[in-house]
Amino acid sequence: MDRQSPLFLAFPIGYWFGVRIRISWLFPLLAVVFWFRFGFNLGSLLFGILFGSVLIHELFHVFGARMTGGSGDDILLWPLGGLASVRPAPNLRSELVTTGAGPFANLLLCLATLPVVHSAGLLGSAANLVTIPYGEMPTNVLQGTLVLIFSLNWKLLWLNLLPAYPLDGGRILQALVATRTDAESAWTLCHRIGIITGVVLAFGGLMFDEVWLVMLGFLIVTLGIQEFYMSQLVERFDDSFMGYDFSQGYTSLERSSSESQPRTPRPGLIQRWKQKRAEERRLREEQERAETVAKLDELLDKVHREGMDSLTPAEKRFLQQASQRFRSQDGAQQ
Numbered sequence: 001m002d003r004q005s006p007l008f009l010a011f012p013i014g015y016w017f018g019v020r021i022r023i024s025w026l027f028p029l030l031a032v033v034f035w036f037r038f039g040f041n042l043g044s045l046l047f048g049i050l051f052g053s054v055l056i057h058e059l060f061h062v063f064g065a066r067m068t069g070g071s072g073d074d075i076l077l078w079p080l081g082g083l084a085s086v087r088p089a090p091n092l093r094s095e096l097v098t099t100g101a102g103p104f105a106n107l108l109l110c111l112a113t114l115p116v117v118h119s120a121g122l123l124g125s126a127a128n129l130v131t132i133p134y135g136e137m138p139t140n141v142l143q144g145t146l147v148l149i150f151s152l153n154w155k156l157l158w159l160n161l162l163p164a165y166p167l168d169g170g171r172i173l174q175a176l177v178a179t180r181t182d183a184e185s186a187w188t189l190c191h192r193i194g195i196i197t198g199v200v201l202a203f204g205g206l207m208f209d210e211v212w213l214v215m216l217g218f219l220i221v222t223l224g225i226q227e228f229y230m231s232q233l234v235e236r237f238d239d240s241f242m243g244y245d246f247s248q249g250y251t252s253l254e255r256s257s258s259e260s261q262p263r264t265p266r267p268g269l270i271q272r273w274k275q276k277r278a279e280e281r282r283l284r285e286e287q288e289r290a291e292t293v294a295k296l297d298e299l300l301d302k303v304h305r306e307g308m309d310s311l312t313p314a315e316k317r318f319l320q321q322a323s324q325r326f327r328s329q330d331g332a333q334q
Contacts, residue, residue, distance in 0.1 A: 009024070010024045019073055020073060024076055024077060026078065027077055027078070034046050034047050038134055053153050054156070057105045058075040060101040061075075061099070062075065062086055064097045065094070068098060069089035069091075070088040070094050072085060073085060090285075091288065092175060095175040100172060103168055106153040107157055110150050110154050113149050114150060116147065117146070120143060120147060122136055122147055126154065129154070130212065130213070134148075163197055166223060167220075173190050174186050191224055192228075195220075195224040195228070200217070203217070295318065296319065
């Protein structure tokens with residue numbers, strides 16, 4: 001099991017498409033809630049649909065990452081839509097495709113079942129974002145199942161598009177904001193927006209007597225505060241931690257320890273997390289710089305051969321932005 005936050009404790013169930021699949025302990029608890037709320041038969045059906053929908057959602061995240069040059073090897077099935085351990089390629093397109101692939105999977109399931117829902121005259125109730133149309137279910141079992149598939153995936157679609165961590169909407173927002181400002185400012189802004197979103201949901205649930213919204217809002221706020229708090233701890237030890245400099249990776253720790261100590265202490269949770277984030281950020285920035293330099297060289301060669309008028313408006317904007325970016329980076333280094 002994971003030794004991270006209790007919210008992410010999970011147990012593995014095997015590998016699909018080279019991806020390790022784990023189930024959060026919240027999922028079995030959700031089954032109990034479904035059985036208590038809807039009875040054993042309908043509750044089991046709802047749980048099975050939710051399980052399959054979340055699994056497909058997360059597999060699409062992995063496929064999206066792989067299609068755009070990234071990778072993925074771990075999925076945590078979670079009631080809010082799951083958590084896939086994916087590493088998009090270091091560019092905006094890969095980040096957006098990887099993140100958006102999950103909600104896109106839910107949209108495809110909605111479109112596939114939409115004709116049945118429409119023919120049953122249940123589109124309005126099935127599309128309700130708070131309730132499940134179990135009281136209006138068709139007598140035909142297959143038709144009723146398809147209506148529930150539409151209803152749950154419609155809810156998962158909009159749920160995951162909320163601008164809150166760890167939902168896909170929050171990650172998409174962060175990727176877009178990062179194109180206008182630095183990564184740290186984008187991260188801080190988006191996590192604050194996520195916490196505010198959770199508070200609004202919880203307050204709305206209290207006002208309209210919807211316990212699901214209250215629980216959802218509380219969970220989003222909890223996750224947002226936890227992530228923000230951990231980030232502040234990491235920032236506090238940005239240059240070094242406990243006398244060790246991690247700017248050069250763990251090799252510097254091993255080197256300094258071997259010179260002065262007979263045994264190397266095992267890095268703690270904060271050190272490992274900080275090192276992982278710093279390394280991922282460094283690799284992403286190096287890859288982005290390499291791609292920018294290659295594109296810049298290509299455009300400069302085009303200008304040399306054909307003149308400035310040969311560039312498209314988009315190419316001229318890219319050339320200007322890249323030049324400003326490198327000038328600002330060089331100025332900062334000086």
